[in-house]
Amino acid sequence: MLTEPLPYALETLRFPFPALAALAGRLPLGGGREVALASLLVARLAQGVAGGDTLPAAERASRAAGAKVWLASLALPATTRVPFARCVESTTGTPLQVAGALRSLVAAAGAHLDGPSVQELERLARQLAGS
Template structure:
């Protein structure tokens, strides 16, 4: 008899940003939803810089270039455009650069996000900063 009842079961996956995804799905079309989608994009790119999941620099640069094109098509509030662009650019750098850019983004776009979404971004910034 086997000690593990499901020895061939696949581990269940856990999506790292459920609050951001939920917020983006819940908001009506327009500015708020686009801020939430842009924040989700930035969070996913930033996660690719994390030490345990780091992507090669060339892949990060390719992703950042494509993300900038996509961000330019969104109707983001003027006060959030630059922080989002800086976050995307920072993903080609170090974890500390990304953490700083994420913190600046939360300061600029936090009013457009709900509490759990802000907490996910802040948690990611702390993880990247190593604190």
């Protein structure tokens, strides 16, 4: 059995939010699924601010503008609509601002998400706060 990768083999890609994607796939159509999809979108946007993977400011602003339009089309619960919007807007700022917005989003939407999904968002918030 080989223990080291072959020199021509590609590095295995790892999707950073498997619990959020799995939750969105398994929930029935409606509010819960839309909260999970919106959380996945916000997590992907926030990841563009984290660590060495930082996207240019113009790209982050463009992504945030598109995400706002998409979020407006969702039937999100009233208590989560503002935290999602703030989180999307924060992705044009500093990692610390995004971490704070993610934490308030988890507090507002945590009841609609399962444990592993909440842990993924909290891990991302800790990563952003440490940046």
